[in-house]
Amino acid sequence: MSQLRYAVVGTGHRAQMYVDAITRTYADRAALVALCEPNPTRADAYVQRAVEAGAAAPSVWGPEDLEEMIRTERIERVVVCSRDDTHAEMIVRSLEAGVDVVVEKPLTIDAESARRIEDAVARTGRQVLLTFNYRYSPRNSALREVIRTGRIGQVTSIDFSWMLDTKHGADYFRRWHRDKAHSGGLLVHKSSHHFDLVNWWIASEPRRVFASGGLRFYGADNARARGLAERPERGTHDGAHDPFELDLRDDPRLAQLYLDAEQHDGYRRDLDVFTEGITIEDNLALVVDYASGATLSYSLNAHAPWEGYRVAVNGTEGRAELDVVERGSLVPDEGLHPALDPSLSGGNGTALRPVGERLLVQRHWEEPVEVTIHNAEGGHGGGDALLLSDVFVGPHDDPLGRPADWSDGIRSIAVGIAGNRSLATGLPVRTADLGIALFADEPSGARPAPAHAAATGASS
Secondary structure (H helix, E strand, O other), X not given: OXXXXXXXXXXXXXXXXXXXXXXXXOOOOEEEEEEEOOOHHXXXXXXXXXXXXXXXXXXXXXXXXXXXXXXXXXOOEEEEOOOHHHHHHHHHXXXXXXXXXXXXXXXXXXXXXXXXXXXXXXXXOOOEEEOOHHHHOHHHHHHHHXXXXXXXXXXXXXXXXXXXXXXXXXXXXXXXXXXXXXXXXXXXXXXXXXXXXXXXXXXXXXXXEXXXXXXXXOOHHHHHHOOOOOOOOXXXXXXXXXXXXXXXXXXXXXXXXXXXXXXXXXXXXXXXXXXXXXXXXXXXXXXXEEOOOOEEEEEEXXXXXXEEEEEEEEEOOEEEEEEEEEEOOOOHHHOOOOOOOHHHHOOOOOOOOOOEXXXXXXXXXXXXEEEOXXXXXXXXXXXXXXXXXXXXXXXXXXXXXXXXXXXXXXXXXXXXXXXXXXXXXXXXXXXXXXXXXXHOOOOOOOOOOOHHHHHOOOOO
């Protein structure tokens, strides 16, 4: 079997999943030929990781040499997992150089760069795959199946609340994500996962967004208002520490990728979450109208005492409720490891808030029924392995339609992009006004059809 020749763009922590898949799990199908990374220490860490897996050492190139790398190394597919605001440039340049692209969410961070990707796909005819691993999580797939098979009828509304705790949520405020110019804020970087789930669950697309929110917990102003004492600028320091600080010396991998690499680019992965310079929100609420007539009410809190999410889907014939606890509590002296993100390896539970998940379906005039969720080994209940198989082997027949492409990526970020505009203006924003061709067929002044019209096929 011939191996497809891959290059990975961006060698931060997220790259590990792809490097390991190429050099280990799918080494018979894929070859890691090159890395595109400006920081030599970070690049070398992945060169060594590939060699330890038994692969040949990939060559290393700077972003300015992307096209030469693709040509010289005869690259056939590029995996983009660099900083969010660089995605569009790396995607467009790769497509124009004649290769397909796999990209970590989000696709990009604003409407202008989304338009450039849309245009490049149309001009080149190349593929762009989005890795929405939440779709593959068995609990989310189970809810998709409930809705798809009509057990609750036509969807009329969705209530969706996501809680990030003061371990995982805080981490977005100590790294590059804290700058909206780099990440698009949590509405784009984090919530694009959640908006993609809703788009996919109800098989519709967003039409209008109204958002409210702000920075109400993290940041220097909030720290002063609560009377917090002066704090070190970063978590890697000698002396007493508190639960909000990340000391990179405590984790060999983070030290290798970031602390040891600072000398080359000055990037600090461990800034204190109560310092100046944070331009993203930590509390957010949205109302989203959908083409199907459904309405989403969504909230995100990034400083909760527990981590998980709750989804309630109301339909014309009943209601489905998905409750997920990924980490039920935080112990102050536990430290920040082994995992900032509990969805990858599990977290602490309590008697009143045990770690776990439950999906209930209750039709009108019937008792609730619990839907069995079939998890497997690995991240996200075995979902990561399913995703990687679709990426590196190819998608299988899937009635749930889990594989995603650039158009799904645009539909997901459109909610966050419109939400950011709404935050800035205080007004609702229509996706048709973003200037993205995917939404251009919405008539001017259009409003979502009422639910009864959608149910009879009167709206698309």
